[in-house]
Amino acid sequence: MASHPTTEPTAFHAALRNQFETFLDEHRGALHDSLNGLTEEQARRSLVTSRTTLLGLVKHTTFVEKVWFDEAITCRPRSEIGIPDTPDESFVLGDDDTIASVQDAY
Template sequence: MSHPGPASVERVVDSPLKAQFEAFIDQHRAALHDCLDGLTGEQARRSLVASRTTLLGLVKHAAFVERVWFDEAVTGRSRAEIGIPGTPDESFALTEEDSIDAVRRDYREACEASREATAHLDLDDVLPGNRRGPLPLRWVYLHVLRELAQHCGHADILREQVLDGAAPAPPTTRRAAGR
């Protein structure tokens, strides 16, 4: 009887810890996506700080983050091959085509691609394509979670400023933390 080769064996990854990481990452992904709820295009693009950071730019940047950590790091493809900016700062730059719907759609697609790219990986699997060198998926999950949490906080503050304090910010940070 022949034994199937490695290419034909489907690897099943079932780690409760991995599922916890993914649940927290998904909560923060949703919070960033939802920070644009009820805003006009002008409000989403409003610049209130010296950097390029806007609410729409944060969500666009989050799609870049997904592609850096779950495409570039997993596959080793270059940023040019992936079709993303070369630097994080560039990922905040908005074009005329960057509507709320378009940026949200791109972010959802990037998140889904990230889930697919890591579905077959264990937390200790090493991702070869990061510029810092090979890193375990566990490190990448923690880094992405930290970055998304930071940007959720930025979004809460920017949203409150955009709405001139007239309406409270959506509970992105509270929802992400499960409170």
């Protein structure tokens, strides 16, 4: 007798969720590790005409995850979560933003 893939919705969703979480964890790790071995100056250097830097990108990703996994789920305001009001602000690096502090926050 031939085996057929399950059409049970819970099995399907569980597999997709597992795949998504694995994908997300791999990309989180790659982004986090992209700062390893860089000096603070290199991590803050902008190589494009925008304010985008590698350190700012990791900081921005922390913001995005807090928007999706905190604000969107709990409906708490950004001020309560402790994140900037706008995505553009999330790229801004303060004097206290270091590779270690941004990686720890992420």
